[in-house]
Amino acid sequence: MNVQISSAPLVQAPAGVQPPASPRSLADTGINTVILRDLLLKTMFRTNLDLVSAVARAICLPVPLTQELIDLARSQRLVEATGTLHANSGNEMGFQLTDAGKSRALDALSQSEYYGPCPVPLGQYAEQIRRQSIRNIKLTRDQLLAGMGHLILPPDLIGNLGPAVTSGRSILMYGPPGNGKSSISHGIRAAIGDKIYVPRAIEYSGQIISVYDPIVHAAAEAAVDDPNSLRRTSNRFDNRYVYCERPSVITGGELSLDMLDLAYNPTSRTYQAPLQLKATGGIFIIDDLGRQAEPPQKIVNRWIVPLEESRDILALQSGEKFTVPFDTLVIFSTNFHPNEIFDGAALRRIFFKIKIDGPDQANFLKIFAMVARKKKMPLDEKTLMHLLKVKFPTIDNLYANYMPTFLIDQMIAMCEFEGIPYQMTPDLIDRAWGNMFVRQEAIAH
Structure with missing residues (x-):
């Protein structure tokens, strides 16, 4: 197993979350x-x-x-x-x-x-988690809006999301596809914005479990003592941790239940932390729920104890089970109606349920204009009226957030192929619209 070895010197503890103190004796390490x-x-x-x-x-x-x-x-x-x-x-x-x-x-x-890297004993790790708990986060409306960036959202959505995020509890976002559930999840992650300390590895019962993962954890820059300074600061944090952005783990249809267990490599005889442990102190996003090989009900059942008791149960290769803290904001996102994929008991365990609908016509036009401006596509009133009066009635005027980007990208591709300046015309809109949907028809085999 290739274990990442830090070549950085001990760094100064930044302000914010209380840092883990650097051990002053071998006994202080807890190992x-x-x-x-x-x-x-x-x-x-x-x-x-x-x-x-x-x-x-x-x-x-x-x-x-x-x-x-x-x-x-x-x-x-x-x-x-x-x-x-x-x-x-x-x-x-x-x-x-x-x-x-x-x-x-x-x-x-x-x-x-x-x-x-020397591991951190599980008990010390649990203490640090309490100091930097996701439930300590208190977001304002302005912070959440800033995290959403350029998204155009219904006016009541932020009011529903805010309490859900600041509670640090589970969230289920559901609604028709293509309306920004994934983008909203990422916006929540961006809005939280502070930093925590992630252990490089933890130790339990003599077994070492790697936690820090450069793919999941974004290490933050930290101040380092000036080697030429006569006065050296002693305010250093435990270098067994990495100072990171709050982690976020995003999974989709590839998620399987074994990804939520300790990963044991029999060749190197080493353990790798499961996804939810790597996400501790941050966000775990399960996108496209219902597209996994495992039934949605089974996936949610796996989260019942963690969501209710803020602890998770893992098992070593020997079969010995042990408890680790569970301090993660879990966001489920699905295109299915919750009643189709969950029973009542499962829905009770998910603290907030937020429906994400498509935009109304006014917001659709705002999104369309914003995307066109970003992609340098000139707007054409005649083409827009054709889109609204001719094309959308064929799908009962159901607007979706993904459509402006899809349609404009299609027209750009056509203009570039034909060697003409970017433009939108009813003909180009018709051709782009045809690529957005598949006509229902029988295929002869």
Whole structure:
């Protein structure tokens, strides 16, 4: 398993969410000394690092604690000094594994290939989650509107979304397809906007579970001490965490229930956190509910305990089960009516149900004009009247948010193919409209 090893020095704790304090002793880490020593040996074996400062960055512990671990390993004849001072590294003494140290590292790697960042014990992680809970978020109407960007929404929608988001509870958004449910979900994520601390890995019962995932977690920039400054700040956070934007995990039709369990790699004998654990402190969006291989009722049933009790139950490869905090805003999005895919018990567990309808004609025209301006397509009144009076009556005047972009992109493609300036005409609208729908007809086989 390739474990990402941070090369960044310890960073200054930014303002906002209370940061996890940097451990001042090996006991403060909450991790068994044998596990720490073996992690040191495995990291030195896999990375060939020989300086205390470099090893400290790799295992994400302060230099004094790393030196203490090296001294412990030296006393057990697992590490030895090389007798070489590195002039380019402040005359640091180099260290290397002895033959016994290499043997112990290989034995430890045979049990788990995990090396690199020291994990955070589950209990300490739970305390940090309470300090940065998603339920502590209090959004204003202006913040939520700003997160929605350029979306044109019904006037009452923000009033319904606001309490749902600030509660940190589950939300079900439903309605006809193509009306921005996914965009609204992303807007909620953008509106929250603050940052939290995500552990690189957590430890339970001697097992290490990787949590930080660069695909899910966007690391934020943080201030670093000026090495030329005589006065160094001591206000540092625990480097076993990464300071990140609140995470968001987005899944769709590919979601299966096994993605919500610990992922165990039998070859490397390592664990990877499930999606909802990676989303802790942030948002988990289940898009296109009803399109998964698993029935929607079964998917919601999997969330009953987490949604009601703010805790989730995971299982190790041995079968041992344990509880982890569940602190995630879950957003379900579906094109189906809720009564078609859920029973009453499941619907009771979802705290907010918000219907997302298509726009009325006035808002449709606003969206159309906005998209046309963005794509540099000149508006034509005759073509718009043709669209409203001739084409939309054929579908009972059901407007959808996706239609302006679809129709304008179609006309742009046609203009570019014909080598003519961007323009909209009734003929181009008719051709674009024909690509938006499939005519119902029998196909001979």
